[in-house]
Amino acid sequence: MSEILLRTTGQIIGHFNAYKGSRPAxxxxxxxxxxxxxxxxxxxxxxxxKLAEVKDILQAEEADVMSDDGKAFVEKVDSYIRDTEAADTAPDNGGILKMKEQLEAMGLNVEYKLFLMPNVGAFVAIWKDKSGFGPLYVEVTASERGEADTEMI
Incomplete structure (x- = not known):
């Protein structure tokens, strides 16, 4: 499945022309x-x-991160990461809102969207200094979706 995840992230990173210097976190x-x-x-x-255009590129449905679909996506990503790395916090889709608030408090303008496809979900966050100076930063989290997850779209 990793290939479809790489293809999905590649489409998004390419849409924002952010290939050069991009790296897997x-x-x-x-x-x-x-x-x-x-x-x-x-x-x-x-x-x-620009972020909304990703929906058509991926042929995806957009979901609210605070919805049941959003919660399921966050929990799925969390479980996959916990399988690989130790973590001592519980999954929380409210954490996305906290992250946005913290970045905005640092003087950044932040936009994000969750896109769902039958087998993959992609959370895309972009941010830029509120002054308009400097580049646009892009972060993409792409994850497999299980059969139970795909019934929601």
């Missing part, structure tokens, strides 16, 4: 997390629209 059998910096001059007011 985590590469497991069932989860891939990739971070990159866009080479395109994407302005703050263009961020949400």
């Amino acid at each position: 985590f590469h497991g059998e069932h989860v891939v997390i990739v971070r990159g910096i866009s080479r395109d001059p994407i302005e703050i007011d263009e961020m949400e629209a």
